[in-house]
Amino acid sequence: MAHNLLGTELATCSTAPMTGFYRDGCCSTGGDDTGVHVVCAQVTAEFLAFSVREGNDLSSPRPEYGFPGLVPGDRWCLCASRWQDAYDAGVAPPVVLAATHARALDWCDRDALFAMALDAPE
């Protein structure tokens, strides 16, 4: 069973658009996923613009990769180090802890993730 950052079973991040490295709606990871797409984030206009400036356009559809193109408000499994980069630059999008894989802590600062959580525990 895959665990999330709250220590419980990993919840679905988004099925519309269908996200996840395995396109099953979950931010789980495996040996092939060197990018470690484990952070479930709700993307913002500011973050999407930042991502373009970083050379990684998440707004434009790329059908050849099964990528629909994101609009603000979509939830998406982001590469963990990219999320931390955005946090360091001051433009991190909010995250869903229940749908973020525990392995995010390999790359991301725990306090940063909890500070940006939409579902922070009391």
Next chain:
Amino acid sequence: MSATGGPIVGDARAGERHVVELLARRFGVDDPVVLRLARLTVRAAAAGHSCLDLALLDAELVASLDARRLARDVVGARDDRADDDGPLPGLEVALTALRECAAVHVVAALPEEADGDGDADGGVDGDGIRIVGPRPLVLDGTRLSTQREHAAEQRLIRALARRAAAAPEPMPAGPTRLTDDPDQVAAVAALADAGVRAGIGVLAGGPGTGKTTTIAALLAARLEADLAAHADGGAGPGARPLRIALAAPTGKAAARLTESLRAALPRIAQVHGETVARQLGLLEATTVHRLLGIGRGGTRRDDASLPHDLVVIDEASMLALPLAATLLGALDDRTQLVLVGDPDQLESVETGSVLRALVDTLTADGGPLARLTRNHRLDTTDAAADELARAVRDGDVDGALRLARDAAGGDGGSLRFIATDDPLRHAAAVVAPLLDDGEGGGLLAAIAAAQEGDGAAALTALAGARLLCAHRHGPHGASMWVERLRAQLVAHVGAGGASPGDVWLPGEPVMALANDERTGLVNGDTGVVVGRGGARRLVFERRDGTLLERPAEALPDVVSAYAVTVHKSQGSEYGTVVVVLPPATSPLATRELLYTAITRARRRVVLVGDEAALRAAVGRPSVRMGGLAEGLARALPASSASG
């Protein structure tokens, strides 16, 4: 959907996993010592080392190899899992484990035995290299390498040794007319002669010392002699016109070389005649990859030797070991090779420090190494910035600190030091020289020009000043400063409007990340965003001086460049350079990085950081583990090698 990495390339963790799996599956290796050393060797290669020297293996070295730490510059919490396998093995334990391992090729202790006829029997490729078979690791003395890195190093050493022994046909050079600087005249003579005696010539010098003038003088002298031979109707070596190739490791550096040579043409026409100038004007520098016909797979499409008589490689400090080996392999012994560069600058982001190994090995006194030391390009109000560059280059910590302290209060000189352990708290002072460089350029002038749609003027304004960071990401990185500057500049865009959610702002500097055949843009080319309102266009200056203008959406591989990494700034110059020092604990805080950053400035350097950071960087030379210098010293004849 990958994005830009930091200065460290590749995913070291994927590479480590691959090698460990290969060792376990194909060779049945289960010795934890060997598996750990294999992982560290791959990690060392990702950090630029062509081997892991077991004699140097300690906790500090292991920490410096952590690619995540290098790329992210965060010390502590997130990175303490990097190597958690307990105490490191001692040297004898490591050597014993490796020697007994079926996956490790152990190089014979006496390399002399491999010379001459000895290696004619089996297992030898066309270059005379002993093929080490499918074993993925090579142990050479105390140096453990991947087979790929070891083979490249050996190929390069063999090729240079063979060229030194081959004594190619002399190639006459005419008189040096373009310069009367005694150092440069001597350099031309040494380089013209070196190709004959050593098979390679190296021209080493810092910024402004006249390297390009010296190349131009050498080429013009060669061409004049060649034309004279033709005019005499003589046959022999001069029977066909001299073939020259100019190249550099990056497209940007190649474009700059072409540009500099073109700028020298009027003077060449005066002193060498119109014909020589016309011939030189036909030359166009390319990337080394393009010169060699290297395809996407990283290998040459065609094994044929290059047809040139003379090959000149500029910015050779950026020449990586595998590329240098391929280059040497592509040259006939009769082709003269001249490498030009600044050995004190940052090395290639890939493995090896080829130029430094050559400079350390070759002899300058009548040998194939020519050094230029006098800076002719001082465009500053005082000498402080230039003195700082020299103190940093020479590792003079006290001298650098003294210069920085003297510059702490000042504002008008060539050097300014903003002493702080928290650059963000001094953001206003950091940003001020970027907004207005004091010479009519800077970001505000760029915004004004960009809103008028004047891309050329905006590009000129942007060349006035730039912010340089050691790291791309992290709390000290370029990305953070890009967002900072944007947030501040949104207000300056004024009428016509801009909002924090906009992808691009008018006047925003941008950089191409990939070579694009359709547009002619090369990786590292810089441009600017122009236009009012919503529709933004990008304007780049191409290498031929023409402007390329496209809608922003049409050029996908482009990143913001309000702040750039020092690695990406190599080969560029700006009027004012603001350098945010990496913290003292960062493995990127090295002498070469700081020297490269400072020498990007033509007029003024603003250093931002604390004294500990400055002391750490000046005091720490970048050391790359590798066997090239030792191998060259052993393989080259005493007449050309100094040690």
